[in-house]
Amino acid sequence: MTNQTGLSGLVDRAALVTPPVVARRVRGLSERAIAWLFITPTMLLLLAINIFPLIWTIRLSFTNYRANRPNAAVLDVGLANYQSILTDPDVWAAMTVTARFVFWSILIQTMLGFTLAWLIDKKFRGHGLWTTLILLPMMLSPAVVGNFWTFLYQPQTGLFNYVVSAVTGAPASSFQMLAQVPLAPWAIVIVDTWMWTPYVMLICLAGLRSIPDYIYEAAEVDRASPWRQFWSITLPMALPFIMLAVLFRGIENFKMFDMVNLLTGGGPGSTTEVASITLKREAFEKWRTGYSSAFAIILFVTVFGLANIYVKALNRVKSR
Amino acid sequence: MKLLQTFALTATVAVATVLGASAPVRAEGKTITLCWAAWDPANALVELSKDFTAKTGVNMKFEFVPWPNFADRMLNELNSKGKLCDLMIGDSQWIGGAAENGQYVKLNEFFDKEGIKISDFMPATVAGYAEWPKGSPNYWALPAMGDANGWTYRKDWFARPEIREEFKKKFGRELEVPKTQEELKDIAEFFQKRQIDGKTVYGAAIFTERGSEGITMGVTNALYPFGFKYQNPKKPYDMQGFVNSDDAVKGLEFYKALYKCCTPPGYSNGYMQEGLDAFKSGQVALQMNWFAFFPGLYKDPNVGGDKIGFFVNPAQKEKGSQLGGQGISVVAYSPNRAEALAYIKWFASLDTQKKWWALGGYSCHKGVLNDPNFKNTAPFAADFLVAMDQVVDFWAEPSYAQLLLAMQKRVHDYVVADQGTAKGALDGLIADWTKVFKEDGKL
Numbered sequence: 001m002t003n004q005t006g007l008s009g010l011v012d013r014a015a016l017v018t019p020p021v022v023a024r025r026v027r028g029l030s031e032r033a034i035a036w037l038f039i040t041p042t043m044l045l046l047l048a049i050n051i052f053p054l055i056w057t058i059r060l061s062f063t064n065y066r067a068n069r070p071n072a073a074v075l076d077v078g079l080a081n082y083q084s085i086l087t088d089p090d091v092w093a094a095m096t097v098t099a100r101f102v103f104w105s106i107l108i109q110t111m112l113g114f115t116l117a118w119l120i121d122k123k124f125r126g127h128g129l130w131t132t133l134i135l136l137p138m139m140l141s142p143a144v145v146g147n148f149w150t151f152l153y154q155p156q157t158g159l160f161n162y163v164v165s166a167v168t169g170a171p172a173s174s175f176q177m178l179a180q181v182p183l184a185p186w187a188i189v190i191v192d193t194w195m196w197t198p199y200v201m202l203i204c205l206a207g208l209r210s211i212p213d214y215i216y217e218a219a220e221v222d223r224a225s226p227w228r229q230f231w232s233i234t235l236p237m238a239l240p241f242i243m244l245a246v247l248f249r250g251i252e253n254f255k256m257f258d259m260v261n262l263l264t265g266g267g268p269g270s271t272t273e274v275a276s277i278t279l280k281r282e283a284f285e286k287w288r289t290g291y292s293s294a295f296a297i298i299l300f301v302t303v304f305g306l307a308n309i310y311v312k313a314l315n316r317v318k319s320r
Numbered sequence: 321m322k323l324l325q326t327f328a329l330t331a332t333v334a335v336a337t338v339l340g341a342s343a344p345v346r347a348e349g350k351t352i353t354l355c356w357a358a359w360d361p362a363n364a365l366v367e368l369s370k371d372f373t374a375k376t377g378v379n380m381k382f383e384f385v386p387w388p389n390f391a392d393r394m395l396n397e398l399n400s401k402g403k404l405c406d407l408m409i410g411d412s413q414w415i416g417g418a419a420e421n422g423q424y425v426k427l428n429e430f431f432d433k434e435g436i437k438i439s440d441f442m443p444a445t446v447a448g449y450a451e452w453p454k455g456s457p458n459y460w461a462l463p464a465m466g467d468a469n470g471w472t473y474r475k476d477w478f479a480r481p482e483i484r485e486e487f488k489k490k491f492g493r494e495l496e497v498p499k500t501q502e503e504l505k506d507i508a509e510f511f512q513k514r515q516i517d518g519k520t521v522y523g524a525a526i527f528t529e530r531g532s533e534g535i536t537m538g539v540t541n542a543l544y545p546f547g548f549k550y551q552n553p554k555k556p557y558d559m560q561g562f563v564n565s566d567d568a569v570k571g572l573e574f575y576k577a578l579y580k581c582c583t584p585p586g587y588s589n590g591y592m593q594e595g596l597d598a599f600k601s602g603q604v605a606l607q608m609n610w611f612a613f614f615p616g617l618y619k620d621p622n623v624g625g626d627k628i629g630f631f632v633n634p635a636q637k638e639k640g641s642q643l644g645g646q647g648i649s650v651v652a653y654s655p656n657r658a659e660a661l662a663y664i665k666w667f668a669s670l671d672t673q674k675k676w677w678a679l680g681g682y683s684c685h686k687g688v689l690n691d692p693n694f695k696n697t698a699p700f701a702a703d704f705l706v707a708m709d710q711v712v713d714f715w716a717e718p719s720y721a722q723l724l725l726a727m728q729k730r731v732h733d734y735v736v737a738d739q740g741t742a743k744g745a746l747d748g749l750i751a752d753w754t755k756v757f758k759e760d761g762k763l
Contacts, residue, residue, distance in 0.1 A: 068399040069421055069718070090729075155586035179588030181737050265531035268588050269737025270729060284392060286722045287399070 061294035068287040081294035091295070093270060094278040101185065101274060102253045105192045106246055112193065113200025114242060118234070120201070121208040138198040146262025149191045153177040153263075181271050184264050188272055191259060196252075200245040207241025208234065240318045247310055254303050275299055351379040352659045355394055355405035356646075358384035359592075360616040361465055364679040371675070372666050378659045387592060388532055395721075398423040398651070406654040407663055409464050409646045412448045417718035418649065419452035424460040425650040430661055431459060436668045442466065445684035448713050449647030461647025462664050463684035465612065468633075468707035469541050469642040470700070471504075472599060472607045472617055473497065475629035477516060486510075497629065501545050501574060501636040504606070508582035511605035523582030524606040525598040526575075527591055528736055534591035535735065536714065536727045537642050538608060539575045541633045544640025544712050546571030557757050564746035567637060572742040574636075576735040588736045599623060610644045611707065614700040615680040630700040632707045643711035645682065719756050726752035 012032070029037070061081055065074045085091050116134060120127050137145070152160045155173045165172040177187040211233065219229045257276040260266065266273035279299065283292035354369070356362050362384045369380040383404060385393045391411065397404055398418060410418065418424040427450075431438060438446055438459055445463035452460055477483060478495050487495040491506055498504035508523030515521075527538025540548070547567025552558035562568070579587075584603055587594070592609055599607040600623055618624045633641040648667060650660040666672055673685035677697070682704065688694065695702040715723045727749055734745040757763040 068395065068417060070399075070401075071421060153586075156584070173585040176586040176588065179586045179736070181739075261531070265529075265589060267530035267732055267736060269530075269733035269739055271737055281725055284396070285725055287395075288722075 057293045057296055060290050061297050063290040065290040065293075066287050067289045077290065081291045082298070084291065085295050085298060090270070091275075091278065094273050094275045097185070097270075097272060098254060098256075098274045098276075101188065101192075101256065101272075102250055104185075105189045105196075105253055106249050108189065108193050109197045109200045109249060110242060110246055112197045113245065114204045114238070116197065116201040117204035117208055120205055134201060135198045137195045140195070142195070142258040143262065145191060145195050146259050149187075149194075150178070150263060153187055155179075178264050179268055181268055184268055184271050188260055188263055191263065192253065192256070195259075196249060200249060203241050203245040203248075204238060207238035210241075211237045236320075240314060243310075243314045243317060247307065247314065250310070251303060251307060255299070349377070349379070350656065350659055351381050352406040352654075352656045352663065353381040353383055353404060354407040354409070354648075354663075355383040355385075355397070356409040357390040358386045359612065361612050361681045364676070364681045367679055368672070368676055368681065369663075371672070372663055375666065376659075376662055378662065380663075391532060391721075401653045403653050403655060405651050406656045406660040407648055408651050409648050410461075411646055412643060413714055413716045413720040413724070415449070415452045415460055415647070416716045416720060419458070419460045420718045423652055425652050425657065425661075427459045427462065427650070427664070428457070430664070434665050434668075436462070436665065438462075440668075440670075440686055441684045442686060442689060442708060444643070444708055444711050445645065445647075448643050448711065448716075449645060449684070452716070454716065461649040462668055463645075464648035464667070464681075465645050466682040466684040466704070466708055467610050467612045467644030467646075468704070468711045469537065469608060469644060470611050470614070470633060470703060470707055471631050472609065472614065473507075473629045473631065474602075474605050474623070474627060476627040477511070477521075477605055478629065483516075497631040498634045500634050501542060504634050505574070505578050505582065508578060508606055512582045519602065521602065522584040522598075522604050524578065524608065525587065525590060525595040525604045526578060526583060526608045527595070528579060528583070528587060528732075529589050529591035529594075530728060530732045530736070531589075532591070533724055533728065534589075535731050536724055537591075537644075539572065539731050539735065540642045540712070540714065541608065541640070542575040542578070543568055543571040544642070545634065545636035545638060546574060547637045550715065557763050559750045559753060563750050563753070564743060568746055569742045571636075572731070572734065572746060575731075576742070579735050611682060611700060611704050612644065614704075615698065618699060630703050632703045632710070639710040640712050641707045641710050643713040645684075717757075717760070717762075719760050722756045723753055726756070 012035075062076055062078060063074050064077050066072060120131055120134075140148075149160075152158045153176075155161050155176045160177065161172040161175070164170065164175075175183060177183050215233055215237075216229060219233060224232065255276050256274055257280065260272055260274050260277055261280075264272045266277045275295075276299075279292055279295050282288050282295060286292075354365070356365070362382070366380075366382055369382075373379055391414075394405070394408065394410060395414065395417075396402075398408070398410075398414075398421075408424070410424075415424075419426070430436070438450065441450075441463045445466050446459075447454060449463045450459045450461045452458055484495045487493075487507075487510055490510065495507070495510075498507055504524075510523070511521055512523040513520055527534045529535055547565060548571050549562040549565070549568075550559070552562055583590075584598055587598075590598070592613065595607050595609045596613060596617070598604045599609075599617070600620055602623060614630055617628055620628070648664060650657060650664065654660050667676075668685075670685060670687040673683040673688050677683040677688050683689065689705060689708075695705065714720065714727075717723060730745045730749045730752065733739045734742060740748075754763060
């Protein structure tokens with residue numbers, strides 16, 4: 001059992017599936033050696049582009065290293081960077097902004113995504129066309145979406161303000177989505193929702209389509225109302241899929257950078273400065289490499305820890 | 321024998337290097353790369369550099385990066401010891417870091433050898449673009465592109481009798497180019513949401529950008545005239561009572577008032593390009609921007625010519641304009657140092673400098689600027705001279721980026737996001753800057 005775990009286990013499993021023909025062709029090499037031969041390049045690549053940078057980042061996080069000062073002495077500072085980050089009110093402000101953004105965007109996207117999936121699952125006339133249209137925003141580049149919405153939010157000429165103006169009667173230039181402190185965070189949530197609700201919808205749709213029809217037929221026989229069917233069959237059976245969508249979107253939104261950078265650059269003031277914007281400023285504008293490495297590790301541990309807890313909850317739901 | 325071979329090889333390389341550096345360059349087919357921002361003067365430099373290629377046979381390649389990404393891209397290049405750029409026209413604030421980190425070649429010996437006199441260039445530009453440490457005769461660049469912050473205005477709107485009459489009735493004076501910051505705000509307020517030719521126009525396009533350097537480069541044009549100082553002139557890095565003096569607080573409050581009263585809707589993240597767009601589209605009466613853009617604006621078919629006027633950043637308690645502009649440096653990692661130095665030598669000559677100004681670049685050469693006819697060569701030429709005489713620059717320390725980002729945050733939080741007070745913002749700024757200087761061992 002023990003030799004089935006870790007790298008050795010991986011090699012053994014690879015050796016088992018290696019076709020005997022291959023082993024015969026390479027004379028003098030055992031099946032296990034051939035398996036090593038195949039796996040080694042991948043392992044090296046992973047080590048080079050994933051593991052080594054991670055270890056190096058951890059190492060740098062305990063130093064005062066700055067990438068723009070190659071001649072300066074690099075000193076070990078122990079936990080000073082971590083202490084400095086965890087006691088910095090600006091960092092906590094950025095984390096709060098991030099948490100709010102993640103919470104609201106996921107809540108709205110999940111509700112909308114599931115509703116859309118539920119409607120599309122009804123297979124009404126033209127549902128295929130609607131599915132394609134709904135999926136379009138997701139296929140665009142975030143850079144394009146960011147620029148595109150910057151124009152839409154333009155208070156004098158932007159379509160968004162005109163639509164709101166037509167609906168509410170308020171003058172179009174009386175509010176500025178990207179320039180006003182109370183509105184700017186919502187401007188980003190709206191764009192993220194517009195772009196990524198289709199993604200949540202797709203996952204939810206997969207969940208809804210996986211529910212066998214006979215369960216509904218049995219419920220019909222038992223004279224369960226549509227509402228009862230939804231709460232007792234649809235939602236519980238689609239829940240693992242919904243939770244999966246929440247997990248994916250949560251991880252993505254926690255590290256959101258491109259859209260915020262393009263729409264507001266973290267402003268007005270620091271209203272929309274999410275953690276990734278702060279990290280970018282520390283790492284590539286202030287060039288505090290050691291400090292920003294520590295910040296990156298903290299973010300990584302936070303996401304990794306939260307995702308692990310969540311996956312355990314997801315597994316519990318699936319096993320019910 | 322092996323030792324002898326090694327010695328011979330080393331000697332050959334050394335001789336070749338010395339000859340390469342001193343012999344006149346006629347390196348047919350060789351190409352050097354010049355890195356700068358992508359803007360109007362860069363196009364003029366491409367045109368100008370054709371003469372260099374014709375004279376030396378060295379081909380020129382250009383790497384121009386749009387302003388919002390210019391610092392990120394080029395500092396990354398320097399920090400990674402990249403060989404992309406042989407010549408760099410870098411921002412004035414980079415000089416400290418580039419000099420201390422060995423990224424630029426020190427040019428003193430080269431200037432001495434080639435007879436290039438740094439005293440031929442305007443003192444403010446030498447101090448701003450070439451020297452490090454400031455005030456010392458150590459030169460890391462040749463002043464290449466003089467620049468300062470200035471203003472443009474709609475001369476045609478100012479000339480309309482009905483507008484002039486209304487302005488006089490309201491303020492008791494003629495509608496003229498403002499002489500003080502307060503007058504500037506009056507004018508901006510007067511034009512805000514005014515109907516001109518059936519269109520709603522606004523007062524002023526000012527710098528409010530958050531991401532790079534925008535709002536700092538804008539707010540300093542209010543802070544300097546009101547009396548803001550970076551430090552105690554008698555005690556370096558002593559900022560208490562200078563950065564947050566009562567005058568500085570008034571200056572910051574003034575800039576916020578100008579932003580609140582007189583900018584177009586949604587103008588919370590505007591820098592050079594947004595200002596140009598607002599002015600060219602006939603949206604604003606006044607525009608804050610760099611002199612570098614004025615030749616292009618003057619040629620603009622819609623708002624240029626007789627419709628546009630220019631003025632220097634107005635004084636208040638004292639005079640002051642934010643310094644822009646750049647020096648040209650040889651990148652220390654360049655494999656084409658001899659050719660890059662040859663370019664500097666060619667660029668420093670009076671004939672090249674005259675042509676540089678004629679093509680739309682802002683020469684810093686006294687031979688160009690002190691020419692009695694200079695003021696008549698362009699409608700903004702006289703103002704440029706006045707502006708360059710009153711420029712103040714931001715910190716040019718190796719940690720300038722940290723100092724700049726701290727100011728971006730403090731000022732944007734107060735001016736645009738309405739958080740806290742002006743005094744609180746400037747006190748916070750001193751705390752941020754003190755932390756940076758302490759980390760750098762300067763305090």
